[in-house]
Amino acid sequence: MTNVRLGVMYDRDWDPAGLAGFARQAEETGLDDLWVVEDLGWNGGVSAAAIALGATTRLRVGIGIAPAPLRSPALLAMELATLERAFPGRLVAGIGHGASNWMAQVGVAPRSPLAMLEETITAVRALLRGEKVELDGREVRLDGVRLVHPPHKVPPIVAGVVQPRSLELAGRVADGTLLAEGHGPDDVRTARELARKGGAGDGFGVVAYAAGAVDDDPGRAAGALREFLAGQGSWLGKTADELFSVSGTAAQAAARVDELVAAGAETVVLRVFGPEPLRQMAALLAARAKAAPTG
Template identity: 80%
Template structure:
């Protein structure tokens, strides 16, 4: 028999105060995973994940998808480390490009979205593994940062991407790939080949 997981998503249009009850109900009904959405102007993914994790006992919670341009890799690693230490083995961190127009609205659109995503995932992973990190990349600059409290078990970092070059990048640097809504079985053959 094949092992599989059942996951549900908390829609971004639903109000945050109903998330704890939704998470508890999903867990009671046997869901394995709950994905919370981070989109500009809706909810923060890290805070939503903390709410869902705190309301449940075994549910794995995924952040789908933290836009790399909105977050310093050091700050993102600090937030993920906190959740991973308090809720070991129950977090999956999705990181993506973010919607270009939204990133432009807040003045953080990168010159090279691919470089930013790769440098962010690489830096966050190293920080979560307790490494001292220095990056002088095309988009990311970090000078000798090391987390004081890295998690014993770093959470998986998945790339939330759909375009060809981004999928290739995900296959190289991420622990998995999260395909956003709007893409289904017809797309999987192409996606798997690129990964």
């Protein structure tokens, strides 16, 4: 068995009113991470992260992802600094391009998505380091901005991206990358290769989202994922059969997690489908513990 941070997503379709209780239960289950979602019309990622952090004492909370065009880098840095100072060492911030059609809906579609993402991440990280930031970029302009209360330690910033040029950019400006559901071991290896091409060092990390369903009946688990994988495949330009998922019995799901980790993912976050998601995660944890070498 390989080591990994194992986490669960609080699905965007779930009522935010249940987030605090879910976060406490996830921590009690023994999970390492809880990741919240920011999608247009659904939930706010920073506010959701604050709820989850405030409800727990150990759990690491990830934001996946804050769309760069929608978030002023100054405001985003202020929000992240507040969370990191209040809950040190328990935050990971994902920043991405945002869905282009959604960004157009709210009038923030950038002329250059790549420049917007690079300048936003660069500015946010500099502000979190306590630096005075002067930036006159293609998309971002800051005139002598500095945080009064920067965090004592900068939280990891990961780029939630898909395309090769963006994955290379992640290696240049971020601490890691976040891969969307459906990406498998080959995609993890490719993401790491492109990040290295962009200049990433040994500390660069990969967080892999995965659609998951754990059931004693593998067919029932596969059925729980069928509709989502069809839609995700359309978005990624692949067939549902080409997408990677973590499903089947607990032992089968544990083996799938280890495939991602062997390819270079340090964190695997399941978007769980089917009933009782935390019961499914507990079964997965038990299967991984059972497979661990003894002695």
